Amino acid sequence: DQQVKQNSPSLSVQEGRISILNCDYTNSMFDYFLWYKKYPAEGPTFLISISSIKDKNEDGRFTVFLNKSAKHLSLHIVPSQPGDSAVYFCAASGDSGNTPLVFGKGTRLSVIA
């Protein structure tokens, strides 16, 4: 049973446009959500997080939106750059982040120059 789902295995976006990566979760106990970025042959790198008490968190070009009623979150990258090409993992935990992270399968983003 997959508790964190990233239904799009891949996404291609033109440089300068918006990239929107989606994530759905099923466990209503999750209250802390993170996005990680992974380049080939490297470990995942933390990108941005959001607590369930908020519905939006912004950091530069990256914004994460959380819709608790729909159990859905999304990562927006504006504007997209070729260096953003990577695999993006959505992760979730419960108890204010005190339970282990559960990861989705990832979405491969390709930003085309």
Place this chain on the structure above:
Amino acid sequence: EAGVAQSPRYKIIEKRQSVAFWCNPISGHATLYWYQQILGQGPKLLIQFQNNGVVDDSQLPKDRFSAERLKGVDSTLKIQPAKLEDSAVYLCASSLLWGSEAFFGQGTRLTVV
């Protein structure tokens, strides 16, 4: 600040052989995690340490996998005997506090033939 160090980077072994991975977390990080990432999947938690005590090992196949964290710093993960389905990238991560963002090492890619 030095990141999470893992060795070796790559390992190829025959099935039924034994293998060990080493991890040195970021200095001062009390929480250490071992994740298994099978190709096309997100990272799956194997074991979580808080200092040198095990917090969660519910997904660790204990008949063949073992892990220890000596003196609350370095950690080793061992597989004995290895199976073909153990082929994966083994990621070590650490965090300052239980529930804060985890920082990942580059991982060890294990191939069992």
